[in-house]
Amino acid sequence: GAGVSQSPRYKVAKRGQxxxxxxxxxxxxxxxxxxxxxxxxxPEFLTYFQNEAQLDKSGLPSDRFFAERPEGSVSTLKxxxxxxxxxxxxxxxxxxxxxxxxxxxxxxxxxRLTVL
Amino acid sequence: AQxxxxxxxxxxxxxxxxxxxxxxxxxxxxxxYLFWYKQPPSRQMILVIRQEAYKQQNATExxxxxxxxxxxxxxxxxxxxxxxxxxxxxxxxxxWGSQGxxxxxxxxxxxxxx
Numbered sequence: 430g431a432g433v434s435q436s437p438r439y440k441v442a443k444r445g446q447x448x449x450x451x452x453x454x455x456x457x458x459x460x461x462x463x464x465x466x467x468x469x470x471x472p473e474f475l476t477y478f479q480n481e482a483q484l485d486k487s488g489l490p491s492d493r494f495f496a497e498r499p500e501g502s503v504s505t506l507k508x509x510x511x512x513x514x515x516x517x518x519x520x521x522x523x524x525x526x527x528x529x530x531x532x533x534x535x536x537x538x539x540x541r542l543t544v545l
Numbered sequence: 546a547q548x549x550x551x552x553x554x555x556x557x558x559x560x561x562x563x564x565x566x567x568x569x570x571x572x573x574x575x576x577x578y579l580f581w582y583k584q585p586p587s588r589q590m591i592l593v594i595r596q597e598a599y600k601q602q603n604a605t606e607x608x609x610x611x612x613x614x615x616x617x618x619x620x621x622x623x624x625x626x627x628x629x630x631x632x633x634x635x636x637x638x639x640x641w642g643s644q645g646x647x648x649x650x651x652x653x654x655x656x657x658x659x
Contacts, residue, residue, distance in 0.1 A: 432589075462646055471549075471636050471649030472590075485646070518588060522647075530578055530645060531597065536590035 433537035450506045454523030464520040551650035568637030577641035584634040
C-alpha cells in the first residue's frame, strides 16, 4: 500500500507568514509523530498523536507551532508568524499501533521549509 | 535525559568492503529499542535494523548487523559487502516507554567509493 506522504515537499515563506504542512499517514495507522530536522542534524521530536488525541506536544518549540489530527488520519502542522529559525525539514511518521515499544515508525519524505 | 551520540560525522568505504558505524546512548531505562535508519538524499527515512534491549543476540538483516553492548551502552552498525546504494546518512535512534517517540543521533554520512 501507499506509504506516508507529505505536502508540499518544499515551502518558501517570508518571515511573519503562516504556513501549514500536511501529513497523510499510512491508512489504519493509529500513531502519528512530527519531527523537525535542522540542516546537518538528526530529527527532533515535536508532537505525537494517538488517533485524534494529541498526547504529547512537549517538543513544540513555541506557541507559534500548532498541530492537529481532527479525524484521526490526516494531520496538519501549522506554524504562525514564521521566523528564520523555523527553517528545517519537517518529517511525519506513522506507526500501526498505540503504545507499542516494538512498533516501527514509517517516515514520509518531509517538507523542506525555508523562511526568508 | 536520554541521549544518542554518533561520534563519526563522516565515513567512507570502498565498494565490497566492510564498514562499522558507531553509536552510544545514555539511558536509565531497562526496556527500550534501538534502531538504525538510513536517509538517502531524497530524505525519506528507511529502517535498516532494530534491536530490543532485552535480547542478547545481535540483530542481523542481510548485509547489515549490529554489535549491541548493553553494559557499555553501545550499538554499532556493520555493513558488509558495501554497495554504492548504501551511500546515505545513517541515524542511530532510541525509543522507550509507552509513547515511543524516537531520539536520534546527529547522523553519520557514509560515502561508498567504486
